[in-house]
Amino acid sequence: MKRRGKKCSDRDRKRGDNPTPCRFFQLPQPVILDILSRIPTTDLLLHCRFVCKKFLCLTYDPEFARLHLSRSPISFLSKTDPYPPYGFKLSLVEDGAALQVTDLNFTHAIKPSEVSLGLSVTSACDGLLAFVLGELYSPFYICNSLVGEFTTIEPPFELDRASFWGLGYSTNPKQYKILQDYHDCDESGKKSIVKTFIYTLETGLWRCIDNTHKHIVGLVLPHNPVLNGALHWYERRHFDTEQFGIVPLPDRLRELMMRAEYEPCIGVLGSYLFTVHSEDPWSFDIWIMEHYGVKESWTKRFAIGNLSGLEFSYFLFEPIAVLSSGKIAAFTPSFISYSDAAKGERIRSLHGPRLYDKIRREEFFRSCITHLPSLSQLSEKEKNGFFNLVSRYLTSGEAQHVEWSEIKTQLYDVALPYHYVELDPISEDPAETKKLLDKLVVLKLNGGLGTTMGCTGPISLISVRSGFTFLDLFVAQIQNLNMKYGCNVPLVLMNSFNTHDDTMKSVELYSNTNVTVHMFNQSQYPRLVAEDFTPFPCKGQPGKDGWYPPGHGDLFQSLMNSGKLDAFLAEGKEYVFVANSDNLGAIVDSKILKYLIKNKYEYCMEVTPKTLADVKGGTLISYDGKVQLLEIAQVPVAHVYEFKSMDEFRAFNTNNLWVSLKAIKMLVEADALNMEIIPNPKEVKGVEVIQLETAAGAAIRFFDNDIVFNVPRSRFLPVKATSDLLLVQSDLYTLVDGYFSRNAARAELSNPSIKLGPEFNKVSNFLSRFKSIPSIISLDRLSVSGDVWFGANIVLKGKVKIAAKEGVKLEIPDGAILENKEINGPEDLSG
Template identity: 65%
Template sequence: MGNSDEKLEKLRSAVATLEQISEKEKSGFINLVSRYLSLGAEQIEWHKIQTPTDELLLPYDTLAPSPQDAEAIKKLLDKLVVLKLNGGLGTTMGCTGPKSVIEVRDGFTFLDLIVLQIEFLNKKYGCNVPLLLMNSFNTNEDTQKILEKYATSKIEILTFNQSKYPRLAVDDFLPLPCKGRTGKDGWYPPGHGDVYQCLVNSGKLDSLLSQGKEYVFIANSDNLGATVDLNILNHIIQNQNEVCVEVTPKTLADVKGGTLISYEGKIQLLEIAQVPDEYVSEFKSIQKFKIFNTNNLWLNLKAIKRLVEGEALKMEIIPNPKEVDGVKVLQLETAYGAAVKFFDNAIGINVPRSRFLPVKSTSDFLLVQSDLYTLVDGFVIRNKARVNPSNPSIELGPEFKKVGDFLPRFKSIPSIVEFDSLKVSGDVWFGSGVVLKGKVSITAKPGEIMEIPDGSSIDNKEINGPEDI
């Protein structure tokens, strides 16, 4: 053990010299590292895993409907705060700046839609649901500038920052910024499990409690399905659940997503990182684990305060190895869903798939821009004309990966209400008014450009050249 004690002492004195972060961030970081050194990556005892019972995991359609009269709804909503995780950059989609400011549909960004939805509720019911954004040091400055445009809107927008921790050099276990790496790449935000501590550290939690707020709904800012649901809110208030996790049935596209299990009598989330290697294929099976975590969580604010102040939120640590200019580094992160097991009276609710509509890639982007959805008061509503309950699968080649490359390739987004799957590879360009049906695969040969003419209707076809259209 001596070795890791020495490592920690050396690290502690190095971290003490870092002037770019607060004392609270320093102690949070040292706590995380010392837990990691004493535990390593924790693995779960596979034989203890059970499927949650109906008391712990409720089907959405068994919830009692929320009260219908406006005054009772206002009372419910006045207890609520909406918190969106806004620390991510749009880099995977080739955008600079916060991901939440990518235009998703009809000129509106993710953030515009979130604001519109909450404004709609506040106006309709005369309530005051504030919006909180947890930014990271990567997104904070840009977000503050963007928020100026909502200055006159009927919604209180509050921001606070995720912690900033130093990346650790693997060879000597010292912080990169102590080795002359003082720029941004010496630091990282430690995963969204940090949200609870930061809510408390920033003073935001106490100020919300003093305004009579009781619950917070937390979701990723890029999940367009994560809207305020009155039935869920009503249920957890009536039943005094300190936490509720929204899960939804798993499809083959979701095999890597975390799932909800019963473990030693309590529900908890199981992420792929915690699964021993020999059980990974079982974890991915749709037969054994039929649901996955949408990352939509409802939590009691007083419970968060109690657990943070009691230092009880010891979530599993996810080691994330990276490389910065040839130097191997380690980032230790936690996920906020992993805190579920520390709350009392925790439940999961198996919600409709419509509450999980994330935009992680340009393929998702194509779905939400198409006629599969419409926009009403900031809510993205699925087209009733689509009979198939599941969304089409879309696989676009690397030419479409970045938003800036994706957009020019479509004169207009094709109609996809009646289609099942699309696979596009090569240099393909779409005209306007294209209709896709059934299963479609389009391949442009290397070095050739393939143009799909305006108004084409393609039904269950494999297209390898212009003559196939």
């Protein structure tokens, strides 16, 4: 595809020359990334990202994000409570030539009514923060304020006996996890034990792990508990193995601590574990574990004395960071203090008493942890996908238009008639059909809401007919297959963050069926502000308005990320049949499946003849020697009329796709599915934003062995508006075992054209305006506008237009037969 280049500025046009290329970008890419990765994060986000699109593109590079995190300077995050405590403030203190304090606004993620509850930051990991409001059994918040990402996580149950929780990162597999402890009693009800729950951010699920432990720990973690993939507080809780163990202490230190009759506090200082010990009220020592996990490497490296008259005791003191100047920043209940050390000395050589400098502020500090501000997001895989999408879009320029003159072949020259699959009929032996169907997975694209029909929930949960929702019908169809052939065809739902919760509640209703229902969420990307291309959440929109699902082209990557792809391959599944959740005609066709398996096709798209309702739908072309999907967004403005023509492009993509699971895995792992980007402009809360999306049908050109079938119109029966709902609820269709069949009494091959006015747009209004759905078997065209109400047992034939006059309620009486009539008032109903 040819891309439109960037336009010259007005100044360049006046000079009559081309812009001078920036020499910085002539450097090798690794050198550029190396330079940018050394810039402080706040400066990078607030300034460098706005220089030009190339700078912005580089900052979205996943390698850059990792490199910048590894080089982020030592810093710590402090939480202050104003007096009286009507709110809170978070300040980022960055180390460098001079300490810099930046106030961060986290409050826009929290309800105003909750601010007075107080905030407790419990742990930090890769730039992400974990905190709670009020009590430990409140909802958990995971956030990265710099990228505007916030996630609220409900506790697994009423945690009135909560111990503590913390955020960490598992390297195998790569995912963020939350560990939650709570107190419980044994079977006798007398002995207290601690049970542990793990929450995985990738799956969104809590689970109780088996290896519970009996040691009762304190209610608060150290301010810096995470090191080497584990939380530390006397015990070590590892996120990879999910095993627990006691941190080994030297015999001498353990003896001293036992004599002091308190449990040791194990925390993290830099890249070391530390503990604090004292043998008198006015001095204490800091011990460092120089080699992680080696008991003998504990060494006393820091001794503090002459503390008489100060306002804290050793057990309230906790070092939090070693600064580049050689000072140690330490936390106490009322101030942050810095301990000066010899210049150039590293943490291993710290020794002897030190003099503390108090730094007091108007507010007093209540919490402080080390924190590396970074570009990290909650899902590493999602982040990489978003970076890749934005980088490709910024690199390629504006909309990706085709060169119209280079379209060599149109659809009918590349699509095979459906009767090809009928040449090899399905075996009459049910066992053979079972073997065939056991290789199949059915996946519905369930990310859309029913907003066009006035509904707030998923479109798949709208009642279609006789109280059955789309989802009910899908389950009934697959249940019928599984019962008839004894096979195990699962139903998979790809939800979005908009549809997940409601869908999960509905899926519980199918627990007693023979259909296994799987779910996973597609990616969640931030909308981009059109003016400066910054993520919309950074503009103070951390909620759902700041995010969007990036189109069904995200299917392949999200299926892989969810772990479902590998699981299905392990079960012996070979193909996935993908369809929109609003397409009632997308049923399993065993003949197509057999044809694909027999001929080893990796990708199959179903297209069908176009009608006036489908002129904006994507079509297929032969372009650059490959079959390729063409969407209207890729068509130059001068050729949109040709694209919509049913003579030029006579069929369109139904989005019924059959794809090899092995081929998906191979292409995703090779990062080879770079479908054309479709920029979707929108206005959200008065702000112009852009959503970068991709289409699953565009993936056809990346598969080695693909095929296109021109299928009957019966395989495309979408319900996107109430006019479609009228069709499927009428006598034009019958419903048996979840399948819609067209009434044979209809002579015309095409369905009637139906246009309903805005009074019918919402499902609730639509249903209230019909006592019963009219008979439309002989209807050609219906147009309804104004305040129109339909009685029972009405018959519509030919071309009917009903337009109520303004301010007039027009009621069509019971039993009326309207054939080739135009109705504007009651007087037109007679005769």
